[in-house]
Amino acid sequence: MASHIVGYPRMGPKRELKFALESFWDKKSSAEDLQKVAADLRSSIWKQMSNAGIKYIPSNTFSYYDQVLDATSMLGAVPPRYGWNGGEIGFDTYFSMARGNASVPAMEMTKWFDTNYHFIVPELGPDVNFSYASHKAVDEYKEAKALGVNTVPVLIGPVSYLLLSKPAKGVEKTFSLLSLLPKILPIYKEVISELKAAGASWIQFDEPTLVLDLDSHKLQAFTAAYDDLESTLSGLNVLIETYFADLTAEAYKTLIGLKGVTAYGLDLVRGAQTLDLVKSNFPKGKYLFAGVVDGRNIWANDLAASFSTLKELEAVVGKENLVVSTSCSLLHTAVDLVNETKLDDEIKSWLAFAAQKVVEVNALAKALAGQKDEAFFSANAAAQASRKSSPRVTNEAVQKAAAALKGSDHRRATNVSARLDAQQKKLNLPILPTTTIGSFPQTLELRRVRREFKANKITEDDYIKAIKEEIKKVVDLQEELDIDVLVHGEPERNDMVEYFGEQLSGFAFTVNGWVQSYGSRCVKPPIIYGDVSRPKPMTVFWSSTAQSMTARPMKGMLTGPVTILNWSFVRNDQPRFETCYQIALAIKDEVEDLEKAGINVIQIDEAALREGLPLRKSEHAFYLKWAVHSFRITNCGVQDTTQIHTHMCYSNFNDIIHSIIDMDADVITIENSRSDEKLLSVFREGVKYGAGIGPGVYDIHSPRIPSTEEIADRINKMLAVLETNILWVNPDCGLKTRKYAEVKPALNNMVAAAKLLRTQLASAK
Numbered sequence: 001m002a003s004h005i006v007g008y009p010r011m012g013p014k015r016e017l018k019f020a021l022e023s024f025w026d027k028k029s030s031a032e033d034l035q036k037v038a039a040d041l042r043s044s045i046w047k048q049m050s051n052a053g054i055k056y057i058p059s060n061t062f063s064y065y066d067q068v069l070d071a072t073s074m075l076g077a078v079p080p081r082y083g084w085n086g087g088e089i090g091f092d093t094y095f096s097m098a099r100g101n102a103s104v105p106a107m108e109m110t111k112w113f114d115t116n117y118h119f120i121v122p123e124l125g126p127d128v129n130f131s132y133a134s135h136k137a138v139d140e141y142k143e144a145k146a147l148g149v150n151t152v153p154v155l156i157g158p159v160s161y162l163l164l165s166k167p168a169k170g171v172e173k174t175f176s177l178l179s180l181l182p183k184i185l186p187i188y189k190e191v192i193s194e195l196k197a198a199g200a201s202w203i204q205f206d207e208p209t210l211v212l213d214l215d216s217h218k219l220q221a222f223t224a225a226y227d228d229l230e231s232t233l234s235g236l237n238v239l240i241e242t243y244f245a246d247l248t249a250e251a252y253k254t255l256i257g258l259k260g261v262t263a264y265g266l267d268l269v270r271g272a273q274t275l276d277l278v279k280s281n282f283p284k285g286k287y288l289f290a291g292v293v294d295g296r297n298i299w300a301n302d303l304a305a306s307f308s309t310l311k312e313l314e315a316v317v318g319k320e321n322l323v324v325s326t327s328c329s330l331l332h333t334a335v336d337l338v339n340e341t342k343l344d345d346e347i348k349s350w351l352a353f354a355a356q357k358v359v360e361v362n363a364l365a366k367a368l369a370g371q372k373d374e375a376f377f378s379a380n381a382a383a384q385a386s387r388k389s390s391p392r393v394t395n396e397a398v399q400k401a402a403a404a405l406k407g408s409d410h411r412r413a414t415n416v417s418a419r420l421d422a423q424q425k426k427l428n429l430p431i432l433p434t435t436t437i438g439s440f441p442q443t444l445e446l447r448r449v450r451r452e453f454k455a456n457k458i459t460e461d462d463y464i465k466a467i468k469e470e471i472k473k474v475v476d477l478q479e480e481l482d483i484d485v486l487v488h489g490e491p492e493r494n495d496m497v498e499y500f501g502e503q504l505s506g507f508a509f510t511v512n513g514w515v516q517s518y519g520s521r522c523v524k525p526p527i528i529y530g531d532v533s534r535p536k537p538m539t540v541f542w543s544s545t546a547q548s549m550t551a552r553p554m555k556g557m558l559t560g561p562v563t564i565l566n567w568s569f570v571r572n573d574q575p576r577f578e579t580c581y582q583i584a585l586a587i588k589d590e591v592e593d594l595e596k597a598g599i600n601v602i603q604i605d606e607a608a609l610r611e612g613l614p615l616r617k618s619e620h621a622f623y624l625k626w627a628v629h630s631f632r633i634t635n636c637g638v639q640d641t642t643q644i645h646t647h648m649c650y651s652n653f654n655d656i657i658h659s660i661i662d663m664d665a666d667v668i669t670i671e672n673s674r675s676d677e678k679l680l681s682v683f684r685e686g687v688k689y690g691a692g693i694g695p696g697v698y699d700i701h702s703p704r705i706p707s708t709e710e711i712a713d714r715i716n717k718m719l720a721v722l723e724t725n726i727l728w729v730n731p732d733c734g735l736k737t738r739k740y741a742e743v744k745p746a747l748n749n750m751v752a753a754a755k756l757l758r759t760q761l762a763s764a765k
Contacts, residue, residue, distance in 0.1 A: 001322065001369035003361045004056035004289050005049055006206075006241055006265065007154065007329025009354050010063060011516050012041050013336050021064065021520040024091075025099075031091055038062065042140065046149040048355065053362040056239075056289075058204065059144050059151035060137040061329060064091075065098040065519050068119040068164060069107075071156040072097070075187050076133030079107065079123050079168060089133045098519060100702030108166070109518060109701065111611050113208060113244050115296070115332055116525075116567055118518035122161065124180060125171035132187045138194045145199060152239065153195050157207035158188055158229075159221045164209065178221045185225065189232040196236060204239040204265070210255060211245035211271065213617050219254045230260035239289060241265035243328035244296075245615040246273040256283050263287035268309065269294045269327040275309070279316050288317045291327035293361050298333055298513070298527060298569045300352040301360045303367075303380045310368055324365040330354040333569075334513035334525075346390065347508050347529060349383040387529075388573070395505070395531035402581040410629065410636040411664060416691045419666055420726075422640040426600060427553050431761065432715070432729050432754045433484040435694070437647050437669055438557045438603065439496075439734035440474045440489035441743055450494060467492050468545060475549045481747050482755075485553045485601055488546035490736070496559045496605065497567040501526030503538040504586055507568075518701075521737065526568045528579060534586035537593045544597045556594040556602040560646065561587055561630045566608035576612075577626040584633040591635050595642050603645035604634055606663070607733075610653055624659040631663050643667060649696075649733045654682040657689075667692030671732045673699045673714060683721035693722060696732030697750060703738070705746045711753035724761060729754040 011017045020037035023029040042062050049057045063070050073094055078084040081104045084093045098120055100106035108121040137153050144151040156164075161184070162177045195203060207222065226233075238261045245267065247255065252274065255264055266274050268291050278288065290313055292306040314322050336355040340348065352360060363376050387393065412419065453463040474489035493499040501507040507526045514522040539556060547554040561583035570576055587604065594602050609631070614623050635644045646663060649671040653660060660668065672680065672695035683689065697714045698706040711729075718727055729750060735743050 001319070001324065001365040002055040003053065003365035004152075004265075004323050004325040005054055005058060005330065005358060005361065006204075006243065006291070006295060006326050007058050007061035007331050008045050008049070009331055009333070009335050009516065010041070010061075011335070011514060011522055013339055014512060015514050015522055017041060017064075018520040018522055025095070025520075034064075034091075038064065039143070042143065043147055046144050046147060046151065049358055050149050052358045053366070054358060056202065056323065057144075057149060057151045058154045059140045060154045061331070062140065064094065066119045068122065068156060068161070069094070069098055070134065070136060071161050072120070072122045073134035074132070074137065074155075074191065075161075075184055076131035077122055077124060077128055078133075086131065087133070088135065100699070100704045102704060105699060105704060106702045114611060114613060114615055115244075116515070116517055116523065116608065116611060117332060119164070122165035123168035124162070124165045124177055125168040125175060126179075128168075128180070128183070130180075130183050130187055132190045135194070137191055138198055141195055141200055142198050150199070150201070152202040152204050153200055154204040154206060154241075155188070155191065157205035157240070158184055158225050159218075160207045160209040162221075163212075163218065178218065181221060181225055182228075185228050188229060192229070192232050192236070200236065202237040202239060203233070204241055206241045206243075208241075208243050210240075210242045210251045211247055211267075211615055213248070214251060216250070219250060222254050222258060226258040226260055233260040237262040237287075239263040239265055239287075241289070242271075243267040243291065244270055246271040247277065249277060252277045256281070256286070261286075263289055263323070265289035265291060265325060267291045267327040270296070271327075275313075278313065282317050285321070286317075287321045287323055288313060289323045289325040291325045292364065293324075293326045293357050295326040295328040295330050295357070296332045297572060298351050298353060299572055300350055300356070300380060300383055301364075302384055303360065303364065303377050304384075306364055307367055307377075310364060314368065319368070322368070324361050324368065326357060326361060330357055331516065333357065334510060334515055336512075339512040340510050342511050343508060346386060346392075347527070350387045350529070351527070353513070393530040393571075393573075395533060398531040398533050398582055398585075401585055402578060405581055405585075405633065410632045412632075412636055412638070412640075414640050416664060416666060419640045419643075420692065423600075423643045423666065426641045427485075427643065429484055429553075430758060431724055432727055432758055434729045434751050434754050435483060435485040435555070435669070436478075436487055436731060436747070437734045438487050438490055438555070438605070439493070439736035440477075440487070440491070441738055441740050442491075442494075442736045443740075446470055446491050447494075450492070467542070471542070471546050472549055475546060475554075477744070479550060479552065481744075481751050483552075483747070483751060485555060486546070486550055487555050487557060488542060490557060490734075492542055495523060496607075496734075497564050498524055498526055500538060500559050500564060501528075501568065503536070504532050504534055504583070506530040506532040506582075523567065526564075528565075528568050528570050530571070532579065532582040532586055534589050538590055540590075540593050540597050543594055543599050547599060553601045554599065555645065556591075556599040558587055558590060558594075558602065558604045558634075560604045560606040560609070561634060562612060562627045563606050563608040566612040577630075580626065580630045581633070584630040587634040588637065592637055595638050600641065601643045601645060602635070602638075603647060604631065604665075605647045606631055607647060607649045609648060610656060613656065620656075624656060628659050628662050631665075645669065645692075647733075657682050657687055661689060661691070665691060667694065667728060669694040669728060669730050670696065672696045673732050680717060680721055689722070690726065692726050692728055694728030694730040697729055697753070698731055698746060700731045700733045700735055700738055703742050705742055706749060708749040708752045708756065711750050712756050715753060715757050719757070
């Protein structure tokens with residue numbers, strides 16, 4: 001019985017790639033240094049899977065930034081602004097597309113389906129001259145082969161690539177991206193031919209868009225693409241991999257009808273209903289790569305349940321045609337539980353990171369082949385039983401409080417217009433008030449202080465003194481820049497979710513449980529294993545300290561319940577909305593304590609609300625109902641004069657704008673600049689928004705510093721569709737990943753642009 005892994009984490013067990021990338025970007029190391037780190041990581045991953053007994057090992061899932069950007073490079077689809085003149089795409093062009101450079105902005109970045117991973121959105125149009133410009137897929141296959149590992153090269157499928165793209169600037173929004181299929185397929189054929197010549201016997205096309213709600217025209221594109229590729233693919237075994245949700249009956253029919261395809265990879269964790277489609281109709285002689293090991297979470301697989309599912313499938317597809325697989329790439333989980341030295345043994349026994357999931361996949365495959373490891377299965381069953389019965393998982397008081405939420409929609413008593421009037425009387429802000437999103441640069445010194453405090457190398461008094469000094473520096477800088485509503489810079493926080501999870505019950509934390517978010521940015525998601533409550537105030541001391549340093553309004557900074565949920569590894573033994581309501585009640589306690597402490601502006605970030613939206617439209621309404629309700633629970637008890645902000649970033653918000661309005665926040669700051677001001681189109685189309693709103697005026701994920709004139713131009717575009725009295729001026733997102741040398745001039749230009757517009761608006765009266 002064979003086994004397969006869809007993809008594997010790239011950063012390395014100790015984030016080796018992250019540090020190599022940042023050293024290269026800072027010009028502290030060479031391209032050769034970066035390539036060596038990458039080659040060592042790839043070699044280690046391939047050998048690990050080979051030693052574990054995995055038969056179908058992926059290659060070309062490693063990336064220096066993002067796999068969709070890799071496909072853009074392969075196709076030579078470089079936007080003209082990057083000045084690429086043909087030939088093999090090098091690091092300069094590649095990283096300019098990803099991060100921007102001194103003269104041009106980066107390409108748009110958005111969420112990869114409903115995960116916290118981000119991809120770089122291709123910009124396409126009728127005039128793009130596609131060419132085979134990156135041989136990475138073939139090079140990595142050859143690299144693995146030289147190490148004695150025969151891999152399955154992985155490519156983003158041609159149809160999914162186009163469906164995940166957007167029309168380039170200047171191209172009609174109605175332009176059919178699928179019309180470019182005949183232009184990109186010749187390049188795919190070149191890649192396939194080179195892989196065949198290099199000795200590949202299998203190839204994997206990731207076509208995850210098949211799980212979306214696709215009309216017949218889009219489904220037909222899959223049929224047309226693989227019809228065209230059929231002769232080139234002859235002699236290869238072809239796997240089409242889908243993940244993250246069920247397939248509709250129409251999509252499943254399209255998938256199993258594709259020509260030249262040998263095998264189908266299905267997510268049977270998040271797509272459990274697809275099982276019924278397989279049981280009712282599976283093509284004879286084809287392979288099923290059954291994704292029964294969860295690639296999106298860190299809980300140990302219930303081996304007995306998975307084995308039972310696989311036995312059912314074996315009866316349908318045949319013993320020789322069933323391959324045990326992960327549900328999706330393991331990119332979305334942490335790397336190796338072996339590196340976790342501080343988790344207690346009980347919780348550790350409940351978990352499996354990427355390395356452990358590889359072992360689980362192989363154990364299931366061997367069990368199906370009649371070589372069941374009884375000791376391994378018994379230990380797994382004991383861990384499953386321990387988790388179900390552990391008293392640390394359940395808190396009856398929390399469950400009662402969450403159950404009591406039913407029957408109320410938890411809205412504030414006064415409408416937003418009246419609240420804004422009351423807040424303005426108290427805050428006395430100018431028109432186009434300026435603010436930032438929360439975090440300021442996390443310097444090496446600041447990271448050292450936090451690290452030494454955690455390691456008990458400095459006293460709590462020394463730690464508090466150092467953090468207060470950092471807050472004072474950030475407050476003074478904002479006053480010097482003349483920003484209107486200040487933040488304390490979050491120097492005490494390494495991560496916006498981790499910080500809160502560390503102070504809430506029901507959470508566990510890892511030392512090295514890092515997961516890639518984008519580029520070199522890694523996050524360490526908390527693990528929600530039990531009922532959630534707040535034992536004591538979490539942010540009141542620091543917010544009050546910061547407010548005492550200035551007469552200007554100081555924002556209290558919190559992470560909202562939906563974002564804490566969506567950016568954590570969440571317990572899978574109860575519905576997600578129940579866990580979210582528990583978190584909402586904990587944040588509600590914090591909001592009310594901040595208000596009592598004299599904090600008049602409180603920001604409750606819901607950066608990940610859109611991210612959790614189910615991939616199926618039929619499931620949107622239920623998710624949005626409980627997600628929006630959870631946010632309202634957090635602040636339903638505050639006075640009219642307390643201004644509630646929220647923040648959202650890096651997603652497409654236009655399709656949920658009415659739910660955003662229903663959140664009933666007083667002010668929303670929202671990503672806008674990196675996505676070509678796509679957000680503004682919803683207001684041009686007539687949506688009325690009466691609360692305060694701050695569409696981001698510059699992209700903080702690029703080192704580029706925008707000019708005053710550029711920012712003023714963005715604000716003018718906003719003023720064309722939004723009322724002057726509700727518009728705020730702010731960056732796209734928090735500033736923690738930037739350097740002060742970038743932040744100071746960018747914020748200075750932002751404030752100057754706001755003042756310029758105020759003067760122009762005043763003189764126009």
